[in-house]
Amino acid sequence: MNIKVITRHGPSNYGSLLQSIATVKKIEEFGHQCEIIDYQRADERGLNGVLTQLKAKDGFGNPLKKLAYIAVRYPIEKFAQVRFDKMRKKYLKMTSKCSSHVDLKKISADAFITGSDQVWGPMMNGVYDSAYFLQFVGKDSRKLAYAASFGKTKFDESTVEAYKKMLSEYDKIAVREKSAVSLLEEWGLDNCLGQVLDPTLLLDSKTWKDLLVSKDDSRKYANKNYILVYQIHNDPKLSDYAKRIARQTGMELLRVNPYLHQKFRGGKFFCCPDLGEFLALIDNASCIITDSFHGTCFAINFGKQFIEILPNNDTGTRNQSILELTGLSDRILHDTDDYSLLDKVIDYGKVYEVLVAERRKSLEVIRSMIQNSSFIKQ
Numbered sequence: 001m002n003i004k005v006i007t008r009h010g011p012s013n014y015g016s017l018l019q020s021i022a023t024v025k026k027i028e029e030f031g032h033q034c035e036i037i038d039y040q041r042a043d044e045r046g047l048n049g050v051l052t053q054l055k056a057k058d059g060f061g062n063p064l065k066k067l068a069y070i071a072v073r074y075p076i077e078k079f080a081q082v083r084f085d086k087m088r089k090k091y092l093k094m095t096s097k098c099s100s101h102v103d104l105k106k107i108s109a110d111a112f113i114t115g116s117d118q119v120w121g122p123m124m125n126g127v128y129d130s131a132y133f134l135q136f137v138g139k140d141s142r143k144l145a146y147a148a149s150f151g152k153t154k155f156d157e158s159t160v161e162a163y164k165k166m167l168s169e170y171d172k173i174a175v176r177e178k179s180a181v182s183l184l185e186e187w188g189l190d191n192c193l194g195q196v197l198d199p200t201l202l203l204d205s206k207t208w209k210d211l212l213v214s215k216d217d218s219r220k221y222a223n224k225n226y227i228l229v230y231q232i233h234n235d236p237k238l239s240d241y242a243k244r245i246a247r248q249t250g251m252e253l254l255r256v257n258p259y260l261h262q263k264f265r266g267g268k269f270f271c272c273p274d275l276g277e278f279l280a281l282i283d284n285a286s287c288i289i290t291d292s293f294h295g296t297c298f299a300i301n302f303g304k305q306f307i308e309i310l311p312n313n314d315t316g317t318r319n320q321s322i323l324e325l326t327g328l329s330d331r332i333l334h335d336t337d338d339y340s341l342l343d344k345v346i347d348y349g350k351v352y353e354v355l356v357a358e359r360r361k362s363l364e365v366i367r368s369m370i371q372n373s374s375f376i377k378q
Contacts, residue, residue: 001032001370004107006132007115009092010040012080012258013232014278015200015294017087019116022199023146024093025211027113030367036115037107038094039131044124045081050074052124072261080258083272091212091275104136111370112137114145116176116199118318120163121151128159133166143169144369147176147196147362150183153317160187167191172369174362177321193369196362198297198322201355205302209283212276220277221284226252228285229267230295235312239265241336242289245307248339256281287342293318300326300355303348307341308332325358326351 005027009020020036027034043052050073054066088094098104112134114120119132134143155163164187167173173189174196175181184192203211209218227249229242243266246253253267256278263269270281279298282288288299288306296319299306308323308331310316323329327350333341 001110003034004109005113005115006037008117012084019199036094039098076260111142116147118151145173149176179317217276217280227287229255230290232292233311238309
């Protein structure tokens with residue numbers, strides 16, 4: 001079968017790209033052709049992306065403040081965008097570029113899949129995009145969703161009505177968070193197969209390393225004693241905690257991120273390394289401190305000791321969901337004066353029992369959805 005996947009592969013974000021790579025790889029392993037639809041919204045790239053972000057921010061009514069924000073932010077965004085464009089071209093199988101719904105309607109496939117990440121939440125402009133609900137797909141192709149996420153749990157009434165209509169047109173849906181299962185049940189939709197793993201967890205750590213991490217990447221960080229910070233939200237408490245715990249333990253503090261402004265948040269900074277080096281930094285860390293969903297996924301998948309600091313916004317349900325599923329909710333830090341989590345070693349024997357079972361179930365969901373064979377709702 002010819003399968004096309006639409007997902008949030010375009011942001012300059014490691015998790016977005018890695019989950020896209022995993023999705024294509026697993027579908028191909030089932031014997032199908034698969035490409036990511038290279039749909040990237042014009043209002044989320046380059047200067048337009050910076051202006052879209054600016055509109056969503058409070059306190060920028062002053063024209064001088066706006067100009068200052070643009071002058072600082074645009075070069076940072078542009079650098080990350082160029083780096084990730086190169087990585088997408090290197091690692092990801094994609095269609096020709098699409099920038100509008102008109103372009104999307106020209107794409108043909110036997111089945112279309114809404115992929116993972118926050119595809120069903122508001123875009124950068126604060127509004128959902130019907131493209132991620134496969135509204136461009138004709139009646140002759142199957143509509144599926146794997147590990148889709150809403151990114152939040154509360155929507156206004158008009159959005160809920162629109163979501164119910166669009167989602168009812170899917171043949172089958174599988175979602176990433178337990179909270180999403182509850183939403184679909186609440187909305188009366190009966191085409192949901194339940195909760196499945198994020199695509200990054202469908203590959204075990206050995207597969208990821210064999211796929212992307214070179215020997216040079218591994219050697220560069222092997223046998224070093226360091227704490228790695230992977231932070232994607234602007235939370236001063238996380239940065240301050242990481243610096244204090246590094247001083248407390250005497251370990252070196254490293255920080256990795258696509259965006260240059262994090263250089264000033266503490267630790268030796270690695271700006272936008274290639275995917276292999278990014279994974280090597282995770283693989284060799286003594287401990288990881290993160291507020292990122294995919295940072296959490298890779299910490300778990302690579303068997304690392306980690307400390308979870310939930311995002312300081314309303315997107316933390318996705319982090320909590322994977323922690324609950326793997327029995328690791330106790331890794332959430334509730335008190336920034338508490339350093340005891342470093343001494344509480346994770347028993348990955350139990351975690352991997354859960355992960356292997358969930359991986360098997362999730363892969364069966366993908367296989368069954370694509371092949372249109374019968375599947376008993378979990």
